[in-house]
Amino acid sequence: xxxxxxIGKKSISAGSLxxxxxNAFFLISAAFVxxxxxxxxxxxxxxxxxxxxxxNIILVASLNLLNGYLGEFALGHAGFMGIGAYSGALIAIYxxxxxxxxxxxxxxxxxIVSGVVAYIIGLITFKTVGDYLxxxxxxxxxxxxxxxxxxxFVGGPRGLVGIPKSTNFFIVxxxxxxxYTVLRNLVYSNYGRLWISIRENLIAxxxxxxxxxxxxxxxxxxxxxxxxxxxSLWAQYQQFIxxxxxxxxxxxxxxxxxxxxxxxxxxxxxxxxxxxxxTMEILRNLLEFNPRLVELRMVISPMILIVxxxxxxxxxxxxxEWKWIQPEKEGN
Amino acid sequence: xxxxxKIKEVTKAFGGLxxxxxxxxxxxxxxxxxxxxxxxxxxxxVFNLITGVYQPDSGQIHLDGENITGxxxxxxxxxxxxxxxxxxxxxxxxxxxxxxxxxxxxRTGYNFWGALLHSASFKKEEKRIGKESxxxxxxxxxxxxRNELAKNLPYGEQRRLxxxxxxxxxxxxxxxxxxxxxxNPKEVEDLIGLIQKxxxxxxxxxxxxxxxxxxxxxxxxxxxxxxxxxxxxxxxPSQVINNPLVLQAYLGEExxxx
Numbered sequence: 001x002x003x004x005x006x007i008g009k010k011s012i013s014a015g016s017l018x019x020x021x022x023n024a025f026f027l028i029s030a031a032f033v034x035x036x037x038x039x040x041x042x043x044x045x046x047x048x049x050x051x052x053x054x055x056n057i058i059l060v061a062s063l064n065l066l067n068g069y070l071g072e073f074a075l076g077h078a079g080f081m082g083i084g085a086y087s088g089a090l091i092a093i094y095x096x097x098x099x100x101x102x103x104x105x106x107x108x109x110x111x112i113v114s115g116v117v118a119y120i121i122g123l124i125t126f127k128t129v130g131d132y133l134x135x136x137x138x139x140x141x142x143x144x145x146x147x148x149x150x151x152x153f154v155g156g157p158r159g160l161v162g163i164p165k166s167t168n169f170f171i172v173x174x175x176x177x178x179x180y181t182v183l184r185n186l187v188y189s190n191y192g193r194l195w196i197s198i199r200e201n202l203i204a205x206x207x208x209x210x211x212x213x214x215x216x217x218x219x220x221x222x223x224x225x226x227x228x229x230x231x232s233l234w235a236q237y238q239q240f241i242x243x244x245x246x247x248x249x250x251x252x253x254x255x256x257x258x259x260x261x262x263x264x265x266x267x268x269x270x271x272x273x274x275x276x277x278x279t280m281e282i283l284r285n286l287l288e289f290n291p292r293l294v295e296l297r298m299v300i301s302p303m304i305l306i307v308x309x310x311x312x313x314x315x316x317x318x319x320x321e322w323k324w325i326q327p328e329k330e331g332n
Numbered sequence: 333x334x335x336x337x338k339i340k341e342v343t344k345a346f347g348g349l350x351x352x353x354x355x356x357x358x359x360x361x362x363x364x365x366x367x368x369x370x371x372x373x374x375x376x377x378v379f380n381l382i383t384g385v386y387q388p389d390s391g392q393i394h395l396d397g398e399n400i401t402g403x404x405x406x407x408x409x410x411x412x413x414x415x416x417x418x419x420x421x422x423x424x425x426x427x428x429x430x431x432x433x434x435x436x437x438x439r440t441g442y443n444f445w446g447a448l449l450h451s452a453s454f455k456k457e458e459k460r461i462g463k464e465s466x467x468x469x470x471x472x473x474x475x476x477x478r479n480e481l482a483k484n485l486p487y488g489e490q491r492r493l494x495x496x497x498x499x500x501x502x503x504x505x506x507x508x509x510x511x512x513x514x515x516n517p518k519e520v521e522d523l524i525g526l527i528q529k530x531x532x533x534x535x536x537x538x539x540x541x542x543x544x545x546x547x548x549x550x551x552x553x554x555x556x557x558x559x560x561x562x563x564x565x566x567x568x569p570s571q572v573i574n575n576p577l578v579l580q581a582y583l584g585e586e587x588x589x590x
Contacts, residue, residue: 015455016450190437193437199425206406207385208435209438211406319425
């Protein structure tokens with residue numbers, strides 16, 4: 001049995017077992033869908049939509065850690081995605097490794113590079129008090145895009161081509177399952193309580209002895225690492241990346257999905273991405289008869305954000321959480 | 333005997349206004365001491381100086397023989413000073429229970445990797461934290477409310493939750509900033525009983541600010557009175573109440589003369 005193989009001889013509680021079962025079920029279904037796609041039973045278009053959704057959920061859920069749980073306002077998530085995409089792509093192209101090590105090192109390397117960059121930015125930023133994070137991350141996003149555009153080695157504005165294809169829907173599903181395990185476990189632990197306490201009342205949290213800068217930077221680093229992971233997945237899925245796809249329009253898209261689903265809820269991140277992506281695809285199909293109208297979607301997307309803000313301030317989930325995401329409460 | 337908290341000649345000015353000037357305080361182990369004074373006298377500034385929210389312009393603060401002047405607020409808090417706030421500062425969107433569990437952050441008994449994996453020791457320690465925090469809630473009569481959001485509690489219970497959260501950090505000193513603010517006489521009476529009970533049950537010193545005389549006079553053996561940032565009187569409740577300077581500060585000049 002798969003569970004026994006993972007767990008080994010250690011005793012494990014019912015709560016963890018449920019989560020492992022759930023993830024195993026999810027991954028087996030994902031593998032099944034991938035296989036059906038490969039033999040042509042499921043249209044490649046649907047597989048593509050599912051893959052993009054998976055990567056977007058990783059992006060949105062990681063930003064949720066910052067904008068939802070920690071209560072900071074970061075506007076540079078696509079920048080970290082870009083760093084991850086380029087560093088992952090370079091590792092994949094130039095290290096000349098066989099398939100599995102290549103995939104592993106390009107994903108892990110991308111996450112580490114993005115995380116380190118975020119950590120350094122965080123060290124500088126979180127010393128200041130106030131809404132500087134929004135300004136600094138927005139500026140950082142623009143700077144990153146500009147830097148990449150001016151490095152000829154990675155293709156400059158033309159983009160980077162010839163990245164080996166190592167990612168498919170199943171690989172994205174594995175990374176998604178990993179992301180959600182990490183985020184859920186942290187959110188439902190001492191760390192989650194401290195992040196939320198900083199959001200709820202910074203002064204009280206500090207006077208309870210919480211090292212605010214350290215906790216904020218931890219969340220920032222983790223969030224950026226997952227953005228880097230998503231970027232690397234993206235690069236190895238598309239086999240072509242250009243700097244334009246990581247500018248603030250991508251950040252805005254991530255933000256719209258996050259606020260549509262609801263901040264401070266891991267379920268919301270899934271729901272937001274699914275609802276947004278399906279809406280956009282339906283609109284694409286509806287407007288297809290005139291190519292110029294298809295671009296109207298980019299008008300509709302911000303409008304969705306405005307409508308959410310006016311009608312459902314806390315998004316579709318409104319800080320609630322699906323039962324299967326919550327671990328069983330200890331000591332109840 | 334070495335005093336637990338020693339404040340020596342501390343001064344803090346905001347621009348030209350001296351909020352606290354040459355302020356002294358010595359707090360022994362297990363003592364309850366009150367600080368009273370009219371609104372704007374500088375009482376909360378004293379708390380903010382002790383907890384590191386403000387840095388003193390001059391003077392020194394010692395905790396248990398260690399100089400804590402100029403340390404960051406979180407460092408000072410971890411050294412054993414817990415406080416409540418005049419305007420309640422709870423974590424509103426967290427449950428009552430989580431508000432107290434949060435206070436265990438410095439002694440969770442598991443590290444980052446334990447939390448990441450929800451390891452066996454993580455589960456054991458979370459269970460312990462849950463149980464111990466529930467004891468604090470039970471002590472303050474909030475156990476039934478544990479799964480409600482803190483922001484939904486009525487005012488008096490929010491004040492008690494703040495005290496529970498502060499106690500859960502196992503402080504050496506508990507600072508209570510106007511705990512009776514906005515309470516009716518009956519509630520004030522209950523609060524006095526509660527503070528006395530805490531003082532008997534926990535090994536800590538209490539420093540209490542209030543401008544309501546009954547709270548301070550009933551609880552404290554020694555009272556300090558400050559006005560315009562200056563210490564104007566210190567002594568037993570009866571000494572302080574009859575001090576002409578105090579009468580002047582509270583009632584105004586003319587009445588004091590008349």
